[in-house]
Amino acid sequence: MKSNRLLTYLQVTPLFLVLLLFVIVPLALVLIVSFFRYQMLVGLVPDFTFKNYIDLLSNPTSYKLYFSTIKFTLIVLAITGVLGFWVAYFLVFHVRNLLVAIGLFLVCTVPFWTSNIIRMISWRPVLGTEGLINTALLESGLVGEPISWLLFSDFAVIVAYVHLFTLFMIVPIFNAMARIDKALLEAAVDAGATRWGVVWNVVLPLSKTGIALGAVFVVTLVMGDFFVVAVMSGGLSGSATSGIFNDLQFLNYPRAAANAVVLLIIVLLIATAIFRLVDVRKELVR
Amino acid sequence: MSLPSQGRRPWTFYVLSVMFTLFVLFLYGPMFIMFILSFQGPTGGLVFPMRGFSFTWFEALFGQARTGDVGGAFSRSLPLALIVMVLTVLISVTAGFAFRRRFVGSGFLFYTAVASLIVPGLVLSIGILVTARFLGIPARWWFTGLGAHLSWTLPFGLLIMFAILGRLSPSYEEAAYDMGATRWQTVRHVVIPIVFPGMIAVALFGFTLSYDEFPRSWLTVGSLNTLPIEIWTMTTNVTSPALYALGTVTSAISFVAIGLAIGSIAYIQHRRSKRT
Amino acid sequence: MDGQPSGSGEIRLVNVTKTFGDMDAVKSIDLVIPHGSYCCLVGPSGCGKTTILRMIAGHETPTSGEIHIGEQMVVGLKPVQRGTAMMFQSYALFPHLSVLDNVAFYLKMRDVAKAERRQRAREMLERVQLDHLAERMPAMLSGGQQQRVALARALITNPRVLLLDEPLSALDEFLRLRMRGELKSLQNELGITFVHVTHTQPEAIALADMVVVMDHGRIDQADTARHIFSRPATPYVARFMGGQNVLSGIVTETSGGVLAIADASGPTYAASASGTMPAVGTPMSFVVRRDRIALTKGASAAAGEVNAVNGRVIATEYQGTYVKVTLDVASREAFVANIGDDTYFADPLRVGDEVTARWATADVHVLERADTGAAIDPYAEDAA
Structure with a gap:
């Protein structure tokens, strides 16, 4: 029995070491450094000051950036949520052949294993002023001059987010839906539920854990993003991470750390709120 | 009304089919346009029309002159992805087995892994860089970069192992012990064969997620870039289809990895189903 | 009541065929189940008995043929318009709803006011002696209790036909015998048609006024339990019934x-x-x-x-x-x-x-x- 326990600890040691060195300690240090002082040319100066936080919270730009990030988050959440739900619903309840369903599911997930940056860049020849959409619109005579807000705009940012992150919704919702006993749907139909009634009263409540899990992914991905906003908005929009980005350019690690701590707290608060709303743990632990 | 799953196809089937098709088009369309444009003729630009068909931009990629150190980035990204893949499989498989038993600290470890998944990559990236500073070592792709990638791939590997091992009934192992197998023999002849397809999936995640990782790599790989960072810098500097050519090459590598993984899982399942 | 078809629960299947892909699950079946009878469909798995039940319920559509309940030709009607209620093998209790809300689900679908539907669901739970568990979630109940909830949920629709898909298969032997007795007396009390699918011959013999023995999508014999047992029509029926x-x-x-x-x-x-x-x-x-x-x-x-x-x-x-x-x-x-x-x-x-x-x-x-x-x-x- 004792050797069993020893073995267990031996088995988790590598995982523990990686998490300790590359997650726990770094996060702790970010917190510590956020109270340090920054001095030009010297860099980090150990201290215990709230200056970085005060700087951050008294700067109206921070609020503007967070507002912009939250706006993106909510819009993307709504679009990916609706899209993810119906794509998963289609795959689980409308595709009858299991192999076909798995195949189509894989089609949805394959992009996850390819480069985000490449997939983002690939929108350029589509959305640009000389891109595919504008060329088509011009040639069909629908517009007189190219639509400029397709690329380097909030629209482009949202398109890229939806493109990159919808599968983070599809996968957990698909998993939750696949576990729903089909007899439950029949029982609801027996009781007189309409097609919409079945979705609303049975499928949606039973997919809640999947939706919540997907939402946590999308929130953290959008809020933590700095490259999609930078590339797709052409520098016109900022995000919460833009501040960190700028501080890092000036090697101001303490303020970047303070900024990161604030971002982390907000992300964790939202994640906790979602976990509160829906008990996702049983989904994860199973 | 009958349920969607039987009888005649309901009208919602057709509506959702159209939606699904459009979604897949949205998902893959831009990528394929980029693939096509990467074969632009020498005088062609970043958009249609195609001015001829050539491999000019692929050659330009490794010419170093205009596009930076693409070859060097490849020579780091590929080995890094392979190392991350091997470590992810080893660490998540062993840890996955440990998690089947209760042990002190299992909850903490599990939630740390989940937190590692949720923490914004940039935040963790700063943390790892600062940690390296405090340890007095410079950021290097094969150390800090490796760690940053593992912090991203291990939670996925662990969750996949949970899903796989959750379905592995302990009675298989008990049966093996009953027949006199040692612990190692049981793992070797019973457990590993059963969970092998799952391990391939973990390997796929380990390789591709590392190979394409950007936010966590940005500050942690040091002065020598990995491929995604090279591409990132190219987006601002390079205004030729060479960018698309790089996209095509790197996507091709991803697709090969995905194809190998899914193909071998399908092959194993097929062989098993044929034997029974 | 509730505007649903009341009246005769006689079921008539006329030349019903059901094909899945290239497999005939049910081959041109004719069957009359009299109103108010307890009918058992019995046969090995894959013989088509569950398909017949699901076609009567409206969860499958016959490839050809007609199904009548009372005076109505029901093919093409929604399940809820047929006056049937189904008890599923797995019970299919909604895991996210309490026992009370499970039973009240049918009323909710017809927009019955919350107070009234809770009241009526509670009355139905009293009938199956489960009112003390009304607020529990289904996962917290034993197999026997879950089965009663499923029964209550089916009966609240006031059906003229109750369809039971292997209702006793998930219970242990002791509980199975007890529930068997309860089902029989419930059917006597309600006087509606019960159609019960089982693969267990003693269950069919004990419960049914009418036993339908099936094999490979065909009916081998449909008769009283006594006749099925003592005067089987075919070697297959004789061997299957034992x-x-x-x-x-x-x-x-x-x-x-x-x-x-x-x-x-x-x-x-x-x-x-x-x-x-x-x-x-x-x-x-x-x-x-x-x-x-x-x-x-x-x-x-x-x-x-x-x-x-x-x-x-x-x-x-x-x-x-x-x-x-x-x-x-x-x-x-x-x-x-x-x-x-x-x-x-x-x-x-x-x-x-x-x-x-x-x-x-x-x-x-x-x-x-x-x-x-x-x-x-x-x-x-x-x-x-």
Whole structure:
């Protein structure tokens, strides 16, 4: 029995070491450094000051950036949520052949294993002023001059987010839906539920854990993003991470750390709120 | 009304089919346009029309002159992805087995892994860089970069192992012990064969997620870039289809990895189903 | 009530066929289940019994044919318009709703006000004596309790037909017997039609006014439980329901309402014919009830003696009130005699003993269809 326990600890040691060195300690240090002082040319100066936080919270730009990030988050959440739900619903309840369903599911997930940056860049020849959409619109005579807000705009940012992150919704919702006993749907139909009634009263409540899990992914991905906003908005929009980005350019690690701590707290608060709303743990632990 | 799953196809089937098709088009369309444009003729630009068909931009990629150190980035990204893949499989498989038993600290470890998944990559990236500073070592792709990638791939590997091992009934192992197998023999002849397809999936995640990782790599790989960072810098500097050519090459590598993984899982399942 | 079709719960299936892909699950079936009867559909898995149930419920659409409930042709109607209620094998209780909300679901779908639907659901739960568990979630209930909730949820729709898909299969033996009794008395009380799918013969015999035995998408026999058991129509029904020995031979003589049948392996049998006399030379199968066999020690059946076969004991199995003695006789399947325990233990047998089995002509029942002798029937007991 004792050797069993020893073995267990031996088995988790590598995982523990990686998490300790590359997650726990770094996060702790970010917190510590956020109270340090920054001095030009010297860099980090150990201290215990709230200056970085005060700087951050008294700067109206921070609020503007967070507002912009939250706006993106909510819009993307709504679009990916609706899209993810119906794509998963289609795959689980409308595709009858299991192999076909798995195949189509894989089609949805394959992009996850390819480069985000490449997939983002690939929108350029589509959305640009000389891109595919504008060329088509011009040639069909629908517009007189190219639509400029397709690329380097909030629209482009949202398109890229939806493109990159919808599968983070599809996968957990698909998993939750696949576990729903089909007899439950029949029982609801027996009781007189309409097609919409079945979705609303049975499928949606039973997919809640999947939706919540997907939402946590999308929130953290959008809020933590700095490259999609930078590339797709052409520098016109900022995000919460833009501040960190700028501080890092000036090697101001303490303020970047303070900024990161604030971002982390907000992300964790939202994640906790979602976990509160829906008990996702049983989904994860199973 | 009958349920969607039987009888005649309901009208919602057709509506959702159209939606699904459009979604897949949205998902893959831009990528394929980029693939096509990467074969632009020498005088062609970043958009249609195609001015001829050539491999000019692929050659330009490794010419170093205009596009930076693409070859060097490849020579780091590929080995890094392979190392991350091997470590992810080893660490998540062993840890996955440990998690089947209760042990002190299992909850903490599990939630740390989940937190590692949720923490914004940039935040963790700063943390790892600062940690390296405090340890007095410079950021290097094969150390800090490796760690940053593992912090991203291990939670996925662990969750996949949970899903796989959750379905592995302990009675298989008990049966093996009953027949006199040692612990190692049981793992070797019973457990590993059963969970092998799952391990391939973990390997796929380990390789591709590392190979394409950007936010966590940005500050942690040091002065020598990995491929995604090279591409990132190219987006601002390079205004030729060479960018698309790089996209095509790197996507091709991803697709090969995905194809190998899914193909071998399908092959194993097929062989098993044929034997029974 | 609630504007749903009340009235007769007679079910008529007219030439119903259901095809899945290129497989016929149900092949041109005609069946009438009288109003207010307890009907059991019984057969091995894959015989099409569940498909019939689901077509009556409206969860499958027949490929061709008509289904009538009462005066209504119901094919194409929504389940809820049919006046049927279904109890699922897995019970299909909504895991995210409390017991009370599960039962009230039907009322919620018809926009009944919350207070009223809770009130009515509570009354229904009282009827199945589960009102004290109203606020529990289904996962917290035992199998028996879940089944009652499923029953309450089905009954609140006030159905004229209750469809039960293997309702007792998830329960342990003790609970199964108890629920069996409760289902029967519930059906008596409500007076509505019950259609109950099962693969367990004793369950069908115990519950049903009408037993429908199915095989490969066809109905082999639909009759009262007593007739199904004692007067099976086909060798398959006889073997599936059990309790019978199936014997075959060729008709050699017909005189005075009595058939003489010769088995190629030697013995000759006599049986009273019912209906039209078969011609001499036709192959014929018949059954003899296992509990009507008398055994005597020693191979004493004389050549030409009617209704007597010699055999060797290959197994004895004590069953409490009787002993099941399996004999190896010259025919291709084992021959079983159920001997009362007192009789048996007065002079017990051992494996290997030579015995003679005899029976009266009155206990012989001629089957409508002769054993085809093609593939060995899966329900034939192997002579080891």
